[in-house]
Amino acid sequence: MLTEEMFGELYKRYKTMLFRVAFAYLGNIEDCEDTLQEAFVRLYFQSPDFAQEEDRKRWILRVTINLCKSNLRSFWKKHRCSLEDWEGQMDFVQSMTIEEREILMELVSLPEKYKSVLILRLTGYSGKEIAQILSVSEAAVKMRLKRGREKMKSYLERQEE
Amino acid sequence: MSDMMKRAWEKVEMNEEMDERLFSQIKKQVEIRDENGERKMQMKGKSVTRKMAKIAAVVIPILFGGSIVIAMALGSVQET
Numbered sequence: 001m002l003t004e005e006m007f008g009e010l011y012k013r014y015k016t017m018l019f020r021v022a023f024a025y026l027g028n029i030e031d032c033e034d035t036l037q038e039a040f041v042r043l044y045f046q047s048p049d050f051a052q053e054e055d056r057k058r059w060i061l062r063v064t065i066n067l068c069k070s071n072l073r074s075f076w077k078k079h080r081c082s083l084e085d086w087e088g089q090m091d092f093v094q095s096m097t098i099e100e101r102e103i104l105m106e107l108v109s110l111p112e113k114y115k116s117v118l119i120l121r122l123t124g125y126s127g128k129e130i131a132q133i134l135s136v137s138e139a140a141v142k143m144r145l146k147r148g149r150e151k152m153k154s155y156l157e158r159q160e161e
Numbered sequence: 162m163s164d165m166m167k168r169a170w171e172k173v174e175m176n177e178e179m180d181e182r183l184f185s186q187i188k189k190q191v192e193i194r195d196e197n198g199e200r201k202m203q204m205k206g207k208s209v210t211r212k213m214a215k216i217a218a219v220v221i222p223i224l225f226g227g228s229i230v231i232a233m234a235l236g237s238v239q240e241t
Contacts, residue, residue, distance in 0.1 A: 007191070011184060020173045030211070032175075033183055040187045091176040100169035107166070122170045152166070 007044055014057065017123060018064050024119045025068035027108040029090060035071060039064045058133055061123070065116065065134075072112065106152055114148030117141050 002010070018039060022032040043060050050056040086093045086101070093101060107118060120130045127145065131138040175183070 004191070011187070015180065015183075016174055019175045020170060023173055024170075029179070033179065034211075036183055037186050037190075040183075041190050044187075044191050092172050092174050096169060096172050099165055100172065103163070103166050104169045104173070107169075122167065152163070 002044055002047070007040075010043065010056075010060075011040060014060055017057075018060065021061065021064055021119055021123065022068055024104075024107055024115065024122075025065070025112075026071060027105075031071055035064060035067045038067055061120075062133060069112065103152070110148060110151060114144050114151060117144040118148045118152070121145060 015036070018036055019032060022035045022039075023029075026032055026035065039060060042063050047056065047059060050059065086105075096104070107115060110118070116134060117130055120133060125133065127141045128138055130145075131141045134141070
């Protein structure tokens with residue numbers, strides 16, 4: 001069982017990573033907040049004892065991804081926001097260039113299977129690690145990364161035209 | 162992965178207000194657990210309120226519409 005002090009440290013350590021993951025999946029701030037709340041509560045009450053901190057990191061990542069997926073499947077899921085909505089809702093959008101906003105919107109709009117591997121790649125994981133986290137084969141990860149990048153690339157090319 | 166994508170990714174951060182609100186909501190839930198360390202409260206403050214609002218947004222119009230249909234049906238029965 002985690003102490004409150006340890007939990008506070010873990011919150012500080014993982015909040016940004018998990019927020020980025022949840023935001024890329026869900027695309028709106030309210031769902032992100034709910035998801036992160038549930039993920040951290042599960043970390044406090046349900047996380048097993050881990051031998052290594054990396055195992056805990058992967059566990060909380062998997063929990064967050066699963067919560068995001070179930071949120072997206074939910075009948076009650078909110079519609080994704082437009083760029084205009086993002087500007088009104090989130091401070092970080094103000095610091096982004098128009099191209100950065102658009103590429104982020106494109107990532108949020110990708111089909112889930114491509115998005116999940118790209119998100120984990122952006123989080124810093126290798127193909128092999130992504131395969132372990134998502135419980136899929138390494139070949140599937142490579143294929144999804146390739147197709148995901150192609151989709152993003154074609155979007156960027158369309159923007160440049 | 163393009164540099165632009167990475168730059169955009171690194172700019173995604175919650176603001177201070179959301180950070181504080183989120184942490185205090187989590188702490189509230191943690192504090193509410195019982196002495197045995199078991200989770201007592203499954204409800205989640207704001208999100209439950211949102212879900213209830215959504216349910217109400219669907220159920221109330223259905224009930225309202227249903228009552229109108231019944232009233233109209235009763236009216237037509239009376240006329241005949």
